[in-house]
Structures are given as structure tokens and as C-alpha cells.
Amino acid sequence: xxxxxxxxxxxxxxxxxxxxxxxxxxxxxxxxxxxxxxxxxxxxxxxxxxxxxxxxxxxxxxxxxxxxxxxxxxxxxxxxxxxxxxxxxxxxxxxxxxxxxxxxxxxxxxxxxxxxxxxxxxxxxxxxxxxxxxxxxxxxxxxxxxxx
Numbered sequence: 001x002x003x004x005x006x007x008x009x010x011x012x013x014x015x016x017x018x019x020x021x022x023x024x025x026x027x028x029x030x031x032x033x034x035x036x037x038x039x040x041x042x043x044x045x046x047x048x049x050x051x052x053x054x055x056x057x058x059x060x061x062x063x064x065x066x067x068x069x070x071x072x073x074x075x076x077x078x079x080x081x082x083x084x085x086x087x088x089x090x091x092x093x094x095x096x097x098x099x100x101x102x103x104x105x106x107x108x109x110x111x112x113x114x115x116x117x118x119x120x121x122x123x124x125x126x127x128x129x130x131x132x133x134x135x136x137x138x139x140x141x142x143x144x145x146x147x148x
Contacts, residue, residue, distance in 0.1 A: 041127030048106025
């Protein structure tokens with residue numbers, strides 16, 4: 001029984017093409033970054049409400065965590081993989097710092113003013129920063145795991 005011989009270069013090209021396709025599949029769909037940004041902004045606003053308005057904070061945080069769960073499951077359904085941070089720890093640290101610093105600034109703004117609305121601009125800035133970080137993460141992920 002004879003088989004068609006495959007030379008080494010075409011096999012390597014096939015592997016590289018498969019890696020590129022995998023990186024494209026594993027990067028986020030276009031709707032992911034804005035949804036992630038809004039979820040991070042909502043988390044920030046919820047955390048900043050915690051001191052002065054605890055009941056409202058619990059409601060906002062419940063909505064934000066539900067959104068986060070829906071986001072991860074929608075990503076999984078769409079791409080077939082779990083969101084990954086393999087090799088890109090600095091983006092996770094950056095996203096965490098944006099959330100922590102944004103929540104602290106929002107909490108300070110709400111506490112100092114005594115009103116709930118000063119947390120909204122801080123949450124909006126966090127949403128924009130998280131959206132940008134998510135898009136930057138995708139670019140870095142595709143270049144890291146794209147072709148070798």
C-alpha cells in the first residue's frame with residue numbers, strides 16, 4: 001500500500017497555518033472588549049458604592065458578576081476555548097490594577113462628595129481603559145501564539 005509522501009517543509013507550513021488559525025479563533029470576537037469594559041466599569045462602580053450605599057452596591061455587583069459569567073460563557077460558546085492569559089501575565093496585572101485603582105478613586109469620590117454620581121465618571125474611565133487593555137491583550141496574544 002502506497003501513501004503520498006509529504007515533505008518536511010509542507011508539514012511545517014501546515015502546522016504554522018494551524019497555529020495561526022488557532023490564534024485567530026482564540027482571540028476575542030469584536031463584541032468581547034466593549035462588553036468586558038462595561039463589566040469592569042460596573043464592577044468599579046459597585047465597589048465604589050460599597051461604603052455609602054451598601055444595598056445599591058450589592059445590586060450593582062450582582063449585575064456585574066452575572067455579566068462576567070455571561071461574558072465568559074458567551075466567549076466559550078463562540079470560540080470553543082476558555083479565555084486564556086497564557087504568557088501574558090502583565091496584561092492581567094494591568095487589568096487588576098485598573099480595577100483596584102478605579103474602585104479606590106470611585107469610592108473616594110463618592111465618600112468625599114456624599115453623592116453616588118461621582119463614581120460614574122471613574123467607572124467610565126475604567127470601562128474605556130479595560131476595553132483598550134482587552135484589545136491590546138488580543139493583539140499581543142495573536143502575535144505571541146500566532147505563527148512562529
